[in-house]
């Protein structure tokens with residue numbers, strides 16, 4: 001399907017039924033799969049043959065949907081996970097272990113910041129956080145001998161900073177490590193990080209890809225571009241025999257195109273079991289079928305709301321890279337020429353209290369720990385998703401205490417703006 005436009009691939013990639021087969025992807029609601037001989041099944045356990053044996057590792061429904069996301073991102077292999085958190089953890093832990101080091105943008109989702117700075121630190125994996133506006137020198141200085149990955153978000157949640165993917169990819173490659181980009185907010189409709197040098201893409205499919213707030217999920221996609229064997233010493237897990245699979249060397253057996261996802265599935269899914277349920281994968285696919293249509297409206301609504309807020313006297317600042325005055329506007333023109341997303345962050349005069357009066361007065365946008373679905377919603381990150389962070393960490397992440405994050409849904413822009421206007425009047 002890769003020759004078709006992304007619009008067509010949103011609708012049709014990943015699953016092509018044969019004669020008399022279901023037009024919609026079948027939900028294979030089965031934990032296990034039947035074989036006639038033990039020898040046939042044994043080959044699956046040795047990774048000698050491809051096939052299904054247990055849904056914790058692979059399920060056909062999940063694979064159809066992973067294949068669609070893989071096509072949308074322009075990758076060579078992909079897998080679904082139970083959540084975006086699991087996707088980012090797996091993507092990093094697949095190539096980092098105790099004694100290793102990660103370079104990450106400081107402007108990332110609070111959950112991922114916690115994962116890297118607290119939980120992975122407990123596992124002996126250290127991290128250095130760099131500003132998304134760092135110079136090449138500052139970025140290069142963050143690397144160490146034991147650095148194994150670089151991580152950032154195309155459009156950061158909730159700071160809405162735009163990653164200079166080329167800059168981060170160049171630095172990563174100069175140090176012989178891959179760049180992992182969480183592309184949740186931009187979606188492949190608006191940016192495909194592989195085209196700018198990223199090596200691995202992750203998603204919280206919970207957001208725009210599902211788009212209806214129906215199912216938590218994640219995805220990992222490999223570009224197939226990173227040459228693991230050229231950096232053999234750094235990646236023994238991919239480049240030396242895996243004793244838990246009878247001495248298979250992933251990078252040799254599956255090549256650059258397949259090694260990362262095969263190892264991630266056969267080791268991390270096997271051992272940690274963060275699978276997406278086939279039912280949720282089905283919901284995710286329903287969302288993907290309209291992703292290209294929805295993203296356009298999300299972006300239009302985000303733009304209209306951002307423009308309205310930027311002219312309002314009670315609003316002190318607005319972050320939305322589609323606004324010409326936004327510090328990330330130039331980067332957005334390069335990386336997100338067709339639009340960014342429907343999420344707008346802004347600070348209201350009067351800090352936390354004014355923000356709370358405003359949010360409590362909204363009628364259309366509900367207060368939710370969520371973004372990126374069909375219904376508009378809003379949140380004060382400092383008191384919710386980012387409450388583990390200190391004021392210094394909040395500032396470094398670009399999330400001041402009085403910030404409101406508004407996710408513009410698919411409603412009419414006029415209705416959204418009228419609702420925001422009346423809520424601002426209540427302050």
Ligand SMILES: *Cc1c(COP(=O)(O)O)cnc(C)c1O
Nearest residue numbers: 083084085109157184204206217
């Ligand atoms: C929501 C989110 C996550 C975490 O995803 P879950 O599906 O909630 O686990 C990771 N990264 C970004 C950018 C997100 O917005």
